[in-house]
Amino acid sequence: MLTSVVIAAVSLTLFWMAAFTLWWQMHAWRTPETLAATRFQPPRGGTELTFSLLVPARHEQLVLDHTITRLLESSHADFEILVIVGHDDPGTAGVAARAAARDPRVRVITDTHEVKNKPKALNTALPHCRGDVVGVFDAEDQVHPELLTHVDHAFRSTGADVVQGGVQLINFHSSWYSLRNCLEYFFWFRSRLHLHAQKGFIPLGGNTVFVRTGVLREADGWDQNCLAEDCDLGVRLSSTGKRVVVAYDSDMVTREETPGTLLSLLRQRTRWNQGFLQVYRKQDWHQLPTTAQRLLARYTLMTPFLQAFTGVVIPLNVAIALLLDVPVGIAFITFLPLITAAVTFVFEVVGLHDFGRQYGLRVRLTHYLKLVVGGPFYQLLLAGAAIRAVWRELRGRGEWELTSHVGAHLTHDSREEART
Secondary structure, eight states: OHHHHHHHHHHHHHHHHHHHHHHHHTGGGSSHHHHHHTSOOOOOSOOOOOEEEEEEESSOTTTHHHHHHHHHTOOOSSEEEEEEEETTOHHHHHHHHHHHHHOTTEEEEEEOOSSOOHHHHHHHHGGGOOSSEEEEOOTTOBOOTTHHHHHHHHHHHHTOSEEEOOEEEOOTTSOHHHHHHHHHHHHIIIIIHHHHHHHTOOOOOSSSEEEEHHHHHHTTSOOTTOTTHHHHHHHHHHHTTOOEEEOOOTTTOEEEOOOSSHHHHHHHHHHHHHHHHHHHHHTGGGGOSSHHHHHHHHHHHTHHHHHHHHHHHHHHHHHHHHHSOOOHHHHHHHTHHHHHHHHHHHHHHHHHHHHHHHHTOOOOHHHHHHHHHHHHHHHHHHHHHHHHHHHHHHHTOOOOOOOOOOOHHHHHHHHHHHHO
16 A cells, blocks of 8 residues: 555656656747747947856867857957966967967956866956956857847846847757757757746856846856856856846857767766765855745755656656556556656757758758657666766766867858858
């Protein structure tokens, strides 16, 4: 009897967790008005703000020059680019120095920390920022020239302290997991982050995020010991009542590439998950004013534990239902999480079609098949990354595992442009 009760309780918990996640994922598509509200509003009245754009780069000589070139093509009237390079990375430093020699808007900041990571690099550059707003981009980013003008207007028209723009992985064709990785970003930046901003609690994205310089300095910049410095900054600013605006336009998203190997993806997700656990443990979210906000924060930041839990429990739950002699009603309840999984698959298929349409990408039947067939394997990878994150956190291992980039998204964009 006790076994049946436990099985039923676990199954119902998994069912509601999956249902809530799916509902939040669908936020932007609930009504046409909701979808329209997620976009940037057309800029009016010229530009007034100045921008300091931070580009931390470590062993990124293959992609950095392209990113700087694209940033320099911005239509905005007043911005500077601060490229942060390590004192022990002459290859990347050379690319940055050549860019600075070509254009005075580019400056090179040297990070001399012995142990390096992204937040340390960002904090190194913060005292050198001259702009009203600090923006963060990664070294492999492909940035739209009109983005800064739209962000400028978003700050002025909304009174925001923070503006989070869209980020989109684009090379969905590279592998079965890159397809799912791209779609995951699509749902997160296209929909889920808008829900978080609306609720007053938001884990910010790692780039295409813009913060008023005074607000950022008041917050003492980024936590250099956190593996998810972007999430941590968003939580700290949300918890002190700062206004965050999220905007997503497929024309103006920052385009990136997926990790090149499964191992690289596993390490990246491990780092993010461990960072979420660190932010949860810091408990800045306890300052949120409402119970609903604190519950959303707790659920969001506990995602690594929940993924690790579901990755272990769902197969075990199904095996128990099939192999043990349990009442028919209990056996039926154990399959409830599979119902939400099936609905999620349908929504993902529709989302992949919308993704292809918005970005002018040809989505073939084989891509839909890879999406569905690869789903369980991708969830296993996420569960593995979550378990590894928990293990690393318990062991006190906090070293930064760097994700390398080769410009796969740039190659794909070039092919698409050649066709048109």
